[in-house]
Amino acid sequence: MKKISGTMIPVAILFGTMVSICGQAAGEPPTAMVKYYEPEKIREAVPREPIPAEVRAQFLRPGELLAIQDKFAVAFQPVGTLEWHGRQNPIGCDSIKAERLCMETAQRIGGVVMPPIYFAADAYRDTGNGYGLGMDPVAGFQLPGSFYQIETELLKRFMLNACRNYLARGFRMVVIVSGHNPGLQQNLFDEICYMLKTPEGKEPVFFTMEYTAIEKGNPRRSGDHAGGYETSMMLHFHPDRVNSKANEGQKDPNLAISTNFPVEQATAEEGRIRLNLQVEGLSMLVRERYRRLP
Numbered sequence: 001m002k003k004i005s006g007t008m009i010p011v012a013i014l015f016g017t018m019v020s021i022c023g024q025a026a027g028e029p030p031t032a033m034v035k036y037y038e039p040e041k042i043r044e045a046v047p048r049e050p051i052p053a054e055v056r057a058q059f060l061r062p063g064e065l066l067a068i069q070d071k072f073a074v075a076f077q078p079v080g081t082l083e084w085h086g087r088q089n090p091i092g093c094d095s096i097k098a099e100r101l102c103m104e105t106a107q108r109i110g111g112v113v114m115p116p117i118y119f120a121a122d123a124y125r126d127t128g129n130g131y132g133l134g135m136d137p138v139a140g141f142q143l144p145g146s147f148y149q150i151e152t153e154l155l156k157r158f159m160l161n162a163c164r165n166y167l168a169r170g171f172r173m174v175v176i177v178s179g180h181n182p183g184l185q186q187n188l189f190d191e192i193c194y195m196l197k198t199p200e201g202k203e204p205v206f207f208t209m210e211y212t213a214i215e216k217g218n219p220r221r222s223g224d225h226a227g228g229y230e231t232s233m234m235l236h237f238h239p240d241r242v243n244s245k246a247n248e249g250q251k252d253p254n255l256a257i258s259t260n261f262p263v264e265q266a267t268a269e270e271g272r273i274r275l276n277l278q279v280e281g282l283s284m285l286v287r288e289r290y291r292r293l294p
Contacts, residue, residue: 227259
């Protein structure tokens, strides 16, 4: 007998309770759990549910997730920042762009969208005001809201781990979409894709910037930092979070903005047009790469 909270419980009953928690019936020989995903066991244990309109992983039930994977086993991973994007835009601009593109693409062709990652690679440089990260040296001081700095090797290890997680549990492809666009980010994620490439040439992970999903040769296949392009995207996605008057009367109305598309010319309609082009382009890219998989 064993005493628990003042009650005497037979040891056999106690052990039986523990065994049932572990999923092993009393009297049966123990079975060692394997270290890999077992689709057939999953099929028996978790009934499929109808595919929902929702595509974000954190809102899916397991049966819905499995149904999506059965049809199109692609995980979309949006990557962005929490970073200064002008006085007028929310600091999550890059992640908002990437997540929305992933969501609308998944709703069109299938797949699951993982939660955005808000850390990214960027360059340290001196633009005449001393060395700093990203847009800080352009401003000449550390800008408020830029919380995305991370050691490049740490970000690489994190992303490799995330992609391996997805591929180990039912996904055949991972599509990484970045709304943060410096060259260092491109180089890092290209390296991650290469590291996950198989010796036989299978490429289960691929990367794109959000604006480069647009077909080559299109004049709208361009980005900026906090300028007319990104402000147009925010006006389309979340017009209530854009303050179009934020730069009025400021000594430097274009503080740490890099663009050939003036902020004053930004419109929600331009954002809508560009998003549609990006969704069309990314849908074609993903379908084509998915067909290449054995």
